[in-house]
Amino acid sequence: MIDLNRKLPIGIQTFEKIRKGNYLYVDKTALVGKMVSTSVPYFLSRPRRFGKSLLISTFEAYFLGRKDLFEGLAISQMEVDWQVYPVFHIDLNARKYDSPADLTAMLNQHLEKWEAIYGTEKQDRQPEERFAYIIERACVQTGKQVVVLVDEYDKPLLQALDNLPLFEEYRKMLKAFYGVLKSADRYLRFVFLTGVTKFSQVSVFSDLNQLNDISMKPPYATICGITKQELIDTFTPELDKLASYNRMTPEDTIHKMTALYDGYHFCEYAEGVFNPFSVLNVFDGYKFENYWFQTGTPTFLVKMLMDSNYDLRTLIDGVEANAASFNEYRAESRNPIPLIYQSGYLTIKEYDPRFKTYQLAFPNDEVRYGFMNFLLPFYSNIPDNEQDFYIGKFVHELESGNINAFLTRLQAFFADIPYELNDQTERHYQTVFYLIFKLMGQFTQAEVRSAKGRADAVVKTPKYIYVFEFKLNGTAEQALQQIEDKGYLIPYQADEREVKKVGVEFSTDTRNVSRWLPEE
Structure with missing residues (x-):
């Protein structure tokens, strides 16, 4: 029998909805509690569908003082301050950006919502001027510093990677807009930005050089994704049901889950994590499929590989690189590896401390065979x-x-x-x-x-x-x-x-x- 009280949060990215709806939740609030105790501006790069939006929503719930949503979680045992702050949550993931006007419209949508509360005096100015003004006004009016949370900061840039003039337009707009977060530092309590890609320092974030980039820092390696212990602690009934349905032992089931969906490492020596999207979906349908890979087609990445004449055999067997060559992406570069790594198709597998080099490879069988199957029609005449x-x-x-x-x-x-x-x-x-x-x-x-x-x-x-x-x-x-x-x-x-x-x-x-x- 399926326990209907055990609900899987497939597609749910709102912390409040998960907690109020009694959905299963992998508790990441110990790290959240550690981070909110500081006023450091953070940046985190992770692949799509890895829980970035849920993490942003968790921060939002904390800074809105929603103590009720955190009962029974790790953060409730910590000394935390449940004050209410003005929160500016910017989500750039919900729109297709075909022109600069689309990006301006999305920024305006957020700005107008905040201006309706804190003042419209600068409504005729550029987005970055309005953003700076509204941050100051919110702080003055409430007596509390402002929290800024940006989800998928790079979505417009990623959509314009094959159109460098458009990419440059978006880069200039976002550079000016995010640059406000440095000049407005005195009014800010907490800043957190997420995205798939970290563009080079000379690009979007050159004016925002105080960001603490935690993308490859060991204490934060498991803040998104599911560790093996979290998988067992949170989903044992689902693992048992999956084993029974597929006529496997529990041990073999965990072994197959590990081969298919584990293996993401976001810094040297870090514990591996499972892809949460695939984990939830395999428990929902009790079938081992390529769930995460099927949600996005890496057509542009394959085109980059072919245009750069990159030797695919090297990619498939694993790539040796230093951190500077894959941790940041430069749009003008013909090197496809940074974007392939940051998109989640490659991950860190080994580290040589003597030469400070990393071995990058496919994280698991889902990505390995999904990527190669996707490649084959580009090199042959086999239909998909x-x-x-x-x-x-x-x-x-x-x-x-x-x-x-x-x-x-x-x-x-x-x-x-x-x-x-x-x-x-x-x-x-x-x-x-x-x-x-x-x-x-x-x-x-x-x-x-x-x-x-x-x-x-x-x-x-x-x-x-x-x-x-x-x-x-x-x-x-x-x-x-x-x-x-x-x-x-x-x-x-x-x-x-x-x-x-x-x-x-x-x-x-x-x-x-x-x-x-x-x-x-």
Whole structure:
């Protein structure tokens, strides 16, 4: 039986609604209590649907003195001051910004609401002048400093990334508007801004250099997202139901949840967190799906990757970078990694303290296979809705030992790539091979290598182990000989499964697999 009293807050971003409606809530108020005890202006960058809006709403409830909403939570055990402050909550997420007029209209919407309370004397001025005036008037009239909460500060900028003149217009407008928060410091009790992306200091925030950017600071690493312990403490009945529905043990269920939805790390050595949107949705429908990935299509990011001629194999295997190269995004840069990281498609996996370098990689299987599935149509002729069919056929053929059928299908696959894609570099075809074998890895043990000294690809099925070597304008015989000479079979000699080595020729003239030799 489903306990109807246990309600999942899917799509609810208002703290008051969650608490009054008795929805399940992962208690983050200990960190909230710590932050509100200061008057420091904060900035937090996190991917979409990670709980930023709920966090903003939680701050709003606190500064409106809503002590009743926090009963039983961690903050209620702390020494906190439940005073009522004037709160200016700016949400830029609720509009599509096609022109500067749209951004002005959104700012006006907020300003007019506050001016109706605190005075309209500056209503004919520019938005930044009105903002500065209304902050001062609110403080003078109430005798309390003002709280400013900005949700998705960068939404207009993100919508204009492929239109640099429009982007520059938005940047100038927002730079002036947010710059008020520095000059009005004496009137401000608390400032908190969130967004997906942190644009470089020479951009939006150059006048707001007093912000405490907590995006990569260890004490705040889990302020958004769900830790494994929080998952178990808050959702054990849901985990049990999920296990029962899918005929799994509780341990296997947590393991699968971890593989699919955990793995986001927002600073070195930080505890990983689960994506809250996917967690709530898997508990709602008891099916393991790519919930978070499906809510946004990274078309612009893929276009950036292709335009910059970025080697996708490097991205898929993991990228080494220092913090400065991925923590801030510059619109004029052709480096796609900062935006891919800040959007949540890459996360921190390792850190080298000696050289202060980070290893960035996909956080989990939901993002890994979701991203690669999304990429494949850009590099091939596979329709979006037929990817699993193609990959499934490849897997079935190898599982049944039918290597000729597998390579014949691969040959037909390359033959279907349209002419405009055929006129591509060698890297393009290497990338397609790479994607196919990597996507097979979600259904069977498939590895594809880009480093020298190892077989190009290895696929392990319940009955067989395949060792592939591809030769570009070489012969299948040479490929088989390389497998022998380099000892690629040695790691599998003790395995009980049948080992098959396969030499494959790839012709640059036909841009296709031209011949192959399987050998047991």
